[in-house]
Amino acid sequence: MLQKKICMVGAFATGKTSLVARYVQGIYSDKYQTTVGVKIDKKTVSVLGQELNLILWDIHGEDEFQKIKMSYLRGSAGYILVVDGTRRDTLGTVFQLQAKAKETIGDVPFITIINKYDLNQDWEIGEEELDELSQREWTYLMGSARTGLGVEECFTKLAQMMIY
Amino acid sequence: MLNLPEPIVTFLCSTVVRDRFPAYLHMDKAGHLLAFGGACDRYGMHHLSLDQSVDEQIYFLAGLLPLQEAAMHIPFLQIEADIVAEVHLFTAQEEDWAIFFDATTENAKNVLIQQKVNDLSLLRRKQAQSLDHLIHPESVAESILDIQPAGEQKSLTILVIKCCNISGTHQTTANPLKALDAYLSTISPLILDEGGLIHQSIGNSIVAVFGALPSMRSAPEQAVAASSRILEICQGDHALKGTQAECALVITTGRATIGLLQVGFGKTLSVMGPPMEVAMHLNKNSEAGALIIDKPTFDGLDQRQRSFVPAAVTESSVMAGSPLYAYRQL
Ligand SMILES: Nc1nc2c(ncn2[C@@H]2O[C@H](COP(=O)(O)OP(=O)(O)O)[C@@H](O)[C@H]2O)c(=O)[nH]1
């Protein structure tokens, strides 16, 4: 079966681990357990009639103490940029990370998920930010690991982009 | 090896190395498994077959082999739910090697520390948010503020930061308010970090107060620490998005009256007294990139005094009524 590596990339506490847990195990927890290093999960999916084994690399978030090593992205067929919709600065983080990712692994398909959409009262991503995403011609969607909104869609869409 | 005698090497191997459950893989440059050994099972590598592709047998290495770099180190790779491995991948003699060690315990320790760092960082953000950039002390909880609600006299240190390239009228900044907001969101965490409060913004200046929150350090120390970080940020290229950051800073210290004023439905922090007046005055003439402090602030410093030199006597210093000191970056 085809193995496809997918990396989760973004600032810390944006919901990378939660999105993988929601997608792979269908579970969610509000308890925050930070990731140090890399956590690997896998899930078999059928995309456009093709069976794929997705290998999900949940990489720790970027902050002052842990910088993401771009070499972790080697061999990825795609990656997911995770933004916390309640923290506008996490969008800036993915802009930077994407540029670095491109330097390292070239033009590999990626998708941006603006997570925590269930917290819309604290939402910090407005028209202007969405415009910026559109201008960059990035594929993005709103999602929530908590409610499950957009999660399946995010992975499926990326998988389609990867085999297309 | 490392100039260590044989008994030491043997001892290390039979204790330190063994306790970390080493395992290895040996691969050719086409990604086929040539050999393996050690505690492979521990890392979820069961039923390995030689001469077969590693990619297909060991899912967590998929995509990494053949190795593109000379070496790759993954300090913490969580493979099985409860096993974290330290992985070294390297090329030697035109072939790839992988070594695995158990790093479960070390990872657990790191998680604890990193968790604290993240929690604090999120907390600090929440605090800044609830301050809504400008302070609404009721949300800080009056009990945290080390002041009497009715107002009291207290020694305070005032830091005024002028954002030099913003002006309300000139065409230079597209949207002055947005630029000020960018400054605030960059500067606020630094001030909060060092134990200060954002008092208010006046024109293109941001006023912070130190000494209102309980702290182990002197208020001048805190204010100078915050200032040097602000200056550093202004110089770095990680500065403010879209704007060239330029700040002029002044710090004054002295007794002032601090209290909470009822304004509408909320309360607002009020600070009055000589240090505030002197600060506002010095702020008028302060220059981009400079940090000027008054004598009481200088006297309140410890090691950091060494970073300051007496400032030239100007009209401002005469007005301030005491000598001034200028920061020199080392
Ligand atoms: N409300 C809400 N919280 C979320 C969501 N996704 C993650 N979180 C919370 O955000 C925090 C960080 O999540 P985590 O998955 O550990 O982030 P990571 O550091 O990017 O892996 C945790 O407390 C999660 O419970 C979401 O969709 N909605």
Ligand SMILES: [Mg+2]
């Ligand atoms: Mg995580």
